[in-house]
Amino acid sequence: MQVIKVQKLFQKTLFGVFALFGFIGISTSILLIYTVDAYLAEEYETNSLGIAQSIADASVDILLNRDLAALQSLIDQFVEIQGISYVYITDEEGEFLAHTFVPGIPDEILGADHADISTVQRQLPGLGDFVEVSRPILAGVAGAVHVGMDTGIIALQVQRAIGRQVYLISIVFVLGVVGAIWLVNLAARPIGDTLTYAVALARGDEEQAAPVEGILVRKDEAGQLARLFLHFYRHRAPSTPSTDGTA
Amino acid sequence: MKTTGDMRKDSMRVRPALPTASADPIMPGRRSLISAAIAGGLTLPWLRSPAATPEEGVTDTEVILGVSAAFSGPSRGLGIELYRGASAYFDDVNYNGGIAGRRISLKIYDDGYQPDACVTNTMKLMLEDRVFALFGYVGTPTVTRVLPLLKKFQDESVFLFFPFTGAQPQREPPYGDFAFNLRASYLQETAGLVDNFVRIGRRRIAVFYQADAYGRSGWAGVRAALTRHGERIAGEATYSRGTQYTATMRRQVEILQAAEPDAVICIGAYAACAAFARDAVDLGLEVPIANLSFVGSENLLSLLTEGRDPADAERYTRLLVNSQVVPSYEDTSIPGVREYREFMQRYNPAVPAELVTETYTPFDHSFVSLEGFLDAKLMAEILRRLGDEPSRADLERAVLTLRDFDLGLSEPVSFAEDRRQGLQQVYYTVVDDGRFVTLGDWGERLS
Numbered sequence: 001m002q003v004i005k006v007q008k009l010f011q012k013t014l015f016g017v018f019a020l021f022g023f024i025g026i027s028t029s030i031l032l033i034y035t036v037d038a039y040l041a042e043e044y045e046t047n048s049l050g051i052a053q054s055i056a057d058a059s060v061d062i063l064l065n066r067d068l069a070a071l072q073s074l075i076d077q078f079v080e081i082q083g084i085s086y087v088y089i090t091d092e093e094g095e096f097l098a099h100t101f102v103p104g105i106p107d108e109i110l111g112a113d114h115a116d117i118s119t120v121q122r123q124l125p126g127l128g129d130f131v132e133v134s135r136p137i138l139a140g141v142a143g144a145v146h147v148g149m150d151t152g153i154i155a156l157q158v159q160r161a162i163g164r165q166v167y168l169i170s171i172v173f174v175l176g177v178v179g180a181i182w183l184v185n186l187a188a189r190p191i192g193d194t195l196t197y198a199v200a201l202a203r204g205d206e207e208q209a210a211p212v213e214g215i216l217v218r219k220d221e222a223g224q225l226a227r228l229f230l231h232f233y234r235h236r237a238p239s240t241p242s243t244d245g246t247a
Numbered sequence: 248m249k250t251t252g253d254m255r256k257d258s259m260r261v262r263p264a265l266p267t268a269s270a271d272p273i274m275p276g277r278r279s280l281i282s283a284a285i286a287g288g289l290t291l292p293w294l295r296s297p298a299a300t301p302e303e304g305v306t307d308t309e310v311i312l313g314v315s316a317a318f319s320g321p322s323r324g325l326g327i328e329l330y331r332g333a334s335a336y337f338d339d340v341n342y343n344g345g346i347a348g349r350r351i352s353l354k355i356y357d358d359g360y361q362p363d364a365c366v367t368n369t370m371k372l373m374l375e376d377r378v379f380a381l382f383g384y385v386g387t388p389t390v391t392r393v394l395p396l397l398k399k400f401q402d403e404s405v406f407l408f409f410p411f412t413g414a415q416p417q418r419e420p421p422y423g424d425f426a427f428n429l430r431a432s433y434l435q436e437t438a439g440l441v442d443n444f445v446r447i448g449r450r451r452i453a454v455f456y457q458a459d460a461y462g463r464s465g466w467a468g469v470r471a472a473l474t475r476h477g478e479r480i481a482g483e484a485t486y487s488r489g490t491q492y493t494a495t496m497r498r499q500v501e502i503l504q505a506a507e508p509d510a511v512i513c514i515g516a517y518a519a520c521a522a523f524a525r526d527a528v529d530l531g532l533e534v535p536i537a538n539l540s541f542v543g544s545e546n547l548l549s550l551l552t553e554g555r556d557p558a559d560a561e562r563y564t565r566l567l568v569n570s571q572v573v574p575s576y577e578d579t580s581i582p583g584v585r586e587y588r589e590f591m592q593r594y595n596p597a598v599p600a601e602l603v604t605e606t607y608t609p610f611d612h613s614f615v616s617l618e619g620f621l622d623a624k625l626m627a628e629i630l631r632r633l634g635d636e637p638s639r640a641d642l643e644r645a646v647l648t649l650r651d652f653d654l655g656l657s658e659p660v661s662f663a664e665d666r667r668q669g670l671q672q673v674y675y676t677v678v679d680d681g682r683f684v685t686l687g688d689w690g691e692r693l694s
Binding site: 061065066067068069070071072073076098100101102103104105 | 387388391414415416420421459460461464467483502
């Protein structure tokens with residue numbers, strides 16, 4: 001019973017370990033979500049802008065040749081790149097010259113101002129959320145290229161990163177808990193033995209203390225405490241006789 | 248990879264001797280034997296033309312043409328039918344001793360109508376197989392991606408002959424010099440459809456098209472033709488390449504219905520276009536639905552009518568209008584058609600077994616196989632004009648000697664520096680009694 005009470009003292013330590021891991025896990029996950037999300041968003045946007053610029057540069061000759069099949073072939077190749085969900089090219093009057101939408105151009109995009117080449121967030125019903133970047137063709141006099149990047153893929157990448165981190169933290173947590181329990185037990189056992197030894201001496205029963213007498217040879221604080229109890233026991237004052245004659 | 252020549256040899260083992268001059272299908276004539284002997288080594292090595300080397304796809308016994316086409320996937324009917332038509336003519340050439348003693352062989356790869364596969368196949372054909380020329384490719388998205396390769400290797404004079412596409416990239420700079428076309432273009436087909444629709448008062452024209460270079464090519468043709476009439480495309484809907492007939496096209500039909508069109512022009516392959524026509528009828532979009540020649544008319548018709556009673560089948564097909572780039576194979580008054588029908592019956596070519604990965608039942612006759620037949624007939628004529636020692640370097644010159652050449656159609660074939668397309672005529676067909684027939688009076692049928 002006394003041993004259990006001693007180990008209960010260490011349960012607070014274990015709880016502290018759990019709390020610490022929890023805090024580390026949650027705080028690093030939040031930091032990771034923010035960092036990865038921001039990094040990937042910036043990365044994808046930069047790449048999309050690069051792609052839009054590439055298409056814009058490559059489109060000039062094709063547009064001047066009025067070869068819309070070749071233009072379509074060009075943008076179809078870019079949609080195969082991960083994260084690029086759609087590409088469309090408008091002329092200087094905003095008319096669609098080529099696009100990759102199936103089954104049709106969404107109303108939100110049909111109604112947009114295609115001369116505006118700033119980066120915009122788009123929510124397309126049934127398709128998802130996108131960041132759309134644009135680049136002018138021939139300084140805008142031949143139209144513009146618009147590239148839509150699926151933000152869902154960023155969320156997916158963040159989920160994957162978080163998943164990997166949670167996996168790693170879980171392994172470290174399990175190892176930490178096992179290690180903590182082992183260490184707690186390592187510390188609790190001599191204290192428990194000292195307590196058992198002290199209780200046996202207090203009862204005046206040196207024989208009962210015999211199984212844990214090994215505690216006396218320990219060189220740590222538990223051994224010193226046991227030897228102190230033994231010293232007190234052996235140099236204790238004679239007990240006051242009781243009124244009924246018993247010692 | 249089995250070649251046509253191999254196939255022919257295989258098939259001849261079980262086929263009875265044909266009523267021609269030679270009993271041996273690969274036995275060259277006397278003159279050809281002499282030519283072959285000369286080319287084969289009777290002349291001194293340093294006097295032999297460097298052109299007559301295996302590296303150029305020409306050996307003493309054969310000329311090898313490279314083919315990449317769809318033999319699998321939802322558009323396999325196009326590749327198979329085109330191949331069958333071409334093979335019927337090449338088989339006959341080979342049966343009669345070949346050209347200058349050389350059989351015409353086809354090195355064939357399946358690209359499934361996918362651009363990346365087509366590029367890979369073309370690289371193999373050009374760099375590993377070292378074929379003499381590329382022949383009988385199928386599709387715009389595939390051919391469009393291959394054209395830069397031809398430009399890259401332009402010093403080796405590898406030309407693409409008679410691709411099954413009417414798109415502009417292989418007809419115009421910067422790649423027009425590397426391909427020769429026989430069929431009319433999509434611009435001509437779409438212009439003809441638009442002009443006729445407008446003429447009968449159907450001015451609001453919508454477009455249903457494949458979301459790729461092929462669809463865009465047709466879309467651009469419709470747009471240009473409508474612009475000439477002061478109109479714009481009334482509405483548009485797309486589908487993804489490779490869509491099957493089992494897919495629903497309800498959303499596309501709804502998009503076009505909202506545009507209230509007088510007619511719809513489809514630029515697609517047969518599976519998706521049949522699905523669209525089916526759903527259009529089911530959803531009450533009762534306007535003429537036109538398809539381009541690439542669609543594969545018989546395959547389209549087969550999908551729309553199979554398993555239906557005649558009245559039901561008529562409901563799904565009565566408003567179909569298909570443009571064609573070859574005349575009706577039913578019109579036996581045309582010598583070229585008679586020859587085609589005769590050769591198809593005589594040789595009945597089958598696709599090499601290793602290319603058959605999915606079931607397909609070929610048609611006895613089809614617009615696509617007739618086009619393949621005419622392609623092969625013209626290709627053989629070009630090879631003949633190269634003489635006994637064919638060289639890639641002479642190919643273009645040989646093609647440009649074709650002036651008013653009679654393919655057996657009403658329209659003669661001519662090529663010139665600025666004319667890389669042999670035929671210009673477009674034909675229009677509708678479905679009557681379960682088959683495509685020539686459309687006579689647009690107003691009477693579709694007003």
